[in-house]
Amino acid sequence: xxxxxxxxxxxxxxxxxxxxxxxxxxxxxxxxxxxxxxxxxxxxxxxxxxxxxxxxxxxxxxxxxxxxxxxxxxxxxxxxxxxxxxxxxxxxxxxxxxxxxxxxxxxxxxxxxxxxxxxxxxxxxxxxxxxxxxxxxxxxxxxxxxxxxxxxxxxxxxxxxxxxxxxxxxxxxxxxxxxxxxxxxxxxxxxxxxxxxxxxxxxxxxxxxxxxxxxxxxxxxxxxxxxxxxxxxxxxxxxxxxxxxxxxxxxxxxxxxxxxxxxxxxxxxxxxxxxxxxxxxxxxxxxxxxxxxxxxxxxxxxxxxxxxxxxxxxxxxxxxxxxxxxxxxxxxxxxxxxxxxxxxxxxxxxxxxxxxxxxxxxxxxxxxxxxxxxxxxxxxxxxxxxxxxxxxxxxxxxx
Numbered sequence: 387x388x389x390x391x392x393x394x395x396x397x398x399x400x401x402x403x404x405x406x407x408x409x410x411x412x413x414x415x416x417x418x419x420x421x422x423x424x425x426x427x428x429x430x431x432x433x434x435x436x437x438x439x440x441x442x443x444x445x446x447x448x449x450x451x452x453x454x455x456x457x458x459x460x461x462x463x464x465x466x467x468x469x470x471x472x473x474x475x476x477x478x479x480x481x482x483x484x485x486x487x488x489x490x491x492x493x494x495x496x497x498x499x500x501x502x503x504x505x506x507x508x509x510x511x512x513x514x515x516x517x518x519x520x521x522x523x524x525x526x527x528x529x530x531x532x533x534x535x536x537x538x539x540x541x542x543x544x545x546x547x548x549x550x551x552x553x554x555x556x557x558x559x560x561x562x563x564x565x566x567x568x569x570x571x572x573x574x575x576x577x578x579x580x581x582x583x584x585x586x587x588x589x590x591x592x593x594x595x596x597x598x599x600x601x602x603x604x605x606x607x608x609x610x611x612x613x614x615x616x617x618x619x620x621x622x623x624x625x626x627x628x629x630x631x632x633x634x635x636x637x638x639x640x641x642x643x644x645x646x647x648x649x650x651x652x653x654x655x656x657x658x659x660x661x662x663x664x665x666x667x668x669x670x671x672x673x674x675x676x677x678x679x680x681x682x683x684x685x686x687x688x689x690x691x692x693x694x695x696x697x698x699x700x701x702x703x704x705x706x707x708x709x710x711x712x713x714x715x716x717x718x719x720x721x722x723x724x725x726x727x728x729x730x731x732x733x734x735x736x737x738x739x740x741x742x743x744x745x746x747x748x749x750x751x752x753x754x755x756x757x758x759x760x761x762x763x764x765x766x767x768x769x770x771x772x773x774x775x776x777x778x779x780x781x782x783x784x785x
Contacts, residue, residue: 463618472607481715493770540751701729719761
């Protein structure tokens, strides 16, 4: 058996303990009320779950089938929270549909050897073996008992870059210790600037390579189904906050916040949640080291364009001055190659990672990344280049 199957892990939160004795998501749902009651009574969040975490490789045929399999493990409330977007979910569906607005223009007879195609990219001084980043998302404990510990272990199997949410189940310090590969830290700025500064200082001390500032979660929407069910997401403590505490999002964000993060941490800042070219330019002027084109996976403002639709204008406006990361709606290697060809340096993947984590733990995460590697290699081969760094607009056209 693997390490994940034997682990009996205790995650230390800021002023409490979150104990995992293993378990599945269904058990999380059943135990959540009891856990919350214990936390309220003892001011120590303890959630004891019923089975050991899975660690197994997966045969990933496509992400739709992976999602279908994972959703059999989720309670109705978790499924509604994870799968759905906000409002009528127009943006959620547009993230998928809009890839069809671009078609490939394959280059033939270029003597490309499939097994020698180079997927590596340069990002913020890091040489990454492939362009797939695990995007920051909170509460990995909804998907696997080892939570973010399993996620970063899975990413490390291929040397991949993981982004850690400030709303993580495990603490940022424990997550950093789980693997030797580089990691980025994402933050939702708090109404209490002192609390934000403290968290940023912890991230710097823990060894994160950059800070991701999410700017579009200033009133995150909920799907109609999630509202209908009564917002039934199971209660899980946040590993980076004191017992019983959670983020209180700051809504009056400004470009001065980028400067504050740079001064507090001395780290590069990535501004995540950009869909408008003017905002991308403003981010660079404010000192951002990169921008992340994102509509929060359709979870923030419904009616926002698909990320791939917003990318060309942003790439034209930035003109290569800083790297561009793109997330939201990536399900195939063909999506990855289209994004890279249209100006992205790397892509960030969310829900597919959740499903792999749920079904296979660390090895499941690695299996999802392997699926994207295979498809990206095959697509790059058809484009007639031997490295993803050589992809450009000559390889796709707008329909």
